[in-house]
Amino acid sequence: MKTGFARREFLMAIGAAGAAVSLKGCARAAKPRVVVVGGGFGGASCAKYINRIDPGIDVVVVERNREYVTCPFSNNVIGGLRTLGSLTHGYEGLGARDGITVVIDTATAVDAQARTVSLAGGNRLAYDRLVLSPGIAIRWGALDGYDEAAAEAMPHAWKAGPQTLLLKRQLAAMEDGGTVVIAAPEYPYRCPPAPYERASMVAHYLKTNGKARSKIVILDAKDTIPKQALFEQGWGRFYEGMIEWVPRGQGGTATRVDPATKTVYAEAGEFKADVACIVPPQSAGGIAISAGAADEDGWCPIDPWTLESTLRPGVHVLGDSCIAGAMPKSGFSANSQAKVCAAAIVALLNDSQPPEPVFMNTCYSTIAPDYGISIYGAYRATEHAIVAVLGSVSLSPLDAPDEVRKAEFEYAQGWLASMTGEMFG
Amino acid sequence: MTRQAFATLALGLALAAGAARAEGPTVEAIARNCMSCHGEGGVSPGSMPTIYGKSTDWTIGRLKEFRSGKREATIMGRIMKAFADDDIEAVAEYFAARK
Numbered sequence: 001m002k003t004g005f006a007r008r009e010f011l012m013a014i015g016a017a018g019a020a021v022s023l024k025g026c027a028r029a030a031k032p033r034v035v036v037v038g039g040g041f042g043g044a045s046c047a048k049y050i051n052r053i054d055p056g057i058d059v060v061v062v063e064r065n066r067e068y069v070t071c072p073f074s075n076n077v078i079g080g081l082r083t084l085g086s087l088t089h090g091y092e093g094l095g096a097r098d099g100i101t102v103v104i105d106t107a108t109a110v111d112a113q114a115r116t117v118s119l120a121g122g123n124r125l126a127y128d129r130l131v132l133s134p135g136i137a138i139r140w141g142a143l144d145g146y147d148e149a150a151a152e153a154m155p156h157a158w159k160a161g162p163q164t165l166l167l168k169r170q171l172a173a174m175e176d177g178g179t180v181v182i183a184a185p186e187y188p189y190r191c192p193p194a195p196y197e198r199a200s201m202v203a204h205y206l207k208t209n210g211k212a213r214s215k216i217v218i219l220d221a222k223d224t225i226p227k228q229a230l231f232e233q234g235w236g237r238f239y240e241g242m243i244e245w246v247p248r249g250q251g252g253t254a255t256r257v258d259p260a261t262k263t264v265y266a267e268a269g270e271f272k273a274d275v276a277c278i279v280p281p282q283s284a285g286g287i288a289i290s291a292g293a294a295d296e297d298g299w300c301p302i303d304p305w306t307l308e309s310t311l312r313p314g315v316h317v318l319g320d321s322c323i324a325g326a327m328p329k330s331g332f333s334a335n336s337q338a339k340v341c342a343a344a345i346v347a348l349l350n351d352s353q354p355p356e357p358v359f360m361n362t363c364y365s366t367i368a369p370d371y372g373i374s375i376y377g378a379y380r381a382t383e384h385a386i387v388a389v390l391g392s393v394s395l396s397p398l399d400a401p402d403e404v405r406k407a408e409f410e411y412a413q414g415w416l417a418s419m420t421g422e423m424f425g
Numbered sequence: 426m427t428r429q430a431f432a433t434l435a436l437g438l439a440l441a442a443g444a445a446r447a448e449g450p451t452v453e454a455i456a457r458n459c460m461s462c463h464g465e466g467g468v469s470p471g472s473m474p475t476i477y478g479k480s481t482d483w484t485i486g487r488l489k490e491f492r493s494g495k496r497e498a499t500i501m502g503r504i505m506k507a508f509a510d511d512d513i514e515a516v517a518e519y520f521a522a523r524k
Contacts, residue, residue: 339457358450360458378507394503408499410472417471418464
């Protein structure tokens with residue numbers, strides 16, 4: 001089994017790399033500019049790290065919202081463990097750094113030939129390298145009946161903000177004994193364990209607000225779920241009899257929704273809900289698709305060493321929008337990809353070779369207060385794909401004592417503090 | 426996968442790309458992943474331990490204890506499984522140098 005990240009080989013090769021590094025400063029005539037579209041886990045992190053690695057590069061971040069609400073921990077808001085305000089961040093810190101400009105505007109078009117990005121406000125930005133990190137778009141109508149109007153009756157809450165609060169209000173209005181239906185899609189989608197963390201947090205909210213006779217039905221288009229044994233163990237302990245999981249093999253795949261009656265139609269039958277949360281089919285963010293960086297499935301193929309689009313040279317795609325092989329679509333993954341991409345872009349703009357990537361991901365999930373679980377993986381790049389480092393992907397142990405679950409719950413909060421500090425500080 | 430196989434793969438990649446790519450990630454590339462949890466520069470603003478400014482020996486000792494299981498951990502034991510001795514030493518030196 002391979003162990004380690006082969007630093008010995010790197011040290012032996014450093015002499016050759018040194019020649020390329022020495023070109024820095026004389027190869028480029030003007031200050032190069034990188035435009036980053038999207039100020040989330042991928043985009044804000046990438047802007048920050050380009051600036052950290054080479055402050056001589058002009059970085060412009062284009063973000064449509066003045067404030068960013070993290071999707072990580074938005075299930076904790078539904079459970080009543082955090083406020084949405086505690087997940088909300090402004091761009092003052094990022095924009096105050098020398099070399100980074102934050103523009104609050106919407107990118108509407110990319111001209112990859114001319115290397116420009118058009119903004120809704122009328123400006124057009126020229127770039128040497130473009131980073132697209134727009135997150136996901138919802139494929140309205142891909143699930144029969146689920147359009148933007150339907151999401152006002154049956155929230156997805158898969159982008160944190162008003163949708164999160166809408167779901168929370170609906171749960172607050174529901175009577176004890178009601179039925180909550182959560183529809184989970186087939187891969188790929190943002191944050192694989194999140195539908196099950198959501199079920200946990202909905203159950204926690206109901207149990208602690210006098211609605212413990214209510215039921216949660218998860219209709220799933222998959223036959224297995226991430227951290228399955230850990231979730232099932234936690235559900236048995238905290239929410240006995242409240243959560244029913246209907247996998248694909250038992251007809252769990254949702255095929256149609258009717259927002260007027262809050263009914264979800266699945267192969268297993270009709271599920272009439274008091275509150276319905278639909279995790280809809282997704283694609284890369286709209287700007288990545290209109291830029292021509294997405295394939296026919298709606299996701300963006302990339303060079304695993306540089307995160308550069310294989311379809312649009314000069315355009316790098318990060319985070320949920322890109323096809324990152326074995327890496328799950330998570331905020332942590334986007335942040336790790338952003339650091340690799342930043343190093344690659346700095347190298348490319350300095351006529352140097354992109355360094356070898358190393359990626360990591362940790363996804364924490366909250367099952368109950370003081371009860372957290374995690375999955376971890378390290379990843380590396382082959383010529384065509386990002387693959388897991390053999391033996392690195394691991395789960396919290398099933399037999400862990402309560403103090404370990406409590407520590408993971410607390411470290412999860414610490415992770416969010418560290419990462420948002422890095423992104424927005 | 427063996428280290429030998431990994432090195433061969435990297436060489437094949439360099440040949441396919443028509444140019445030499447540095448073999449093996451730099452310590453900076455590894456350390457940036459540490460910062461995702463332990464904070465920018467290794468300075469944690471929350472419940473994660475700060476890892477900046479510790480002595481090299483202290484960090485090497487801790488990380489090897491996590492890897493062997495001698496020291497209990499939630500996740501560090503799992504993370505360290507993919508780290509060779511020279512990865513651990515390089516990361517320890519990197520954060521120690523940031524005193």
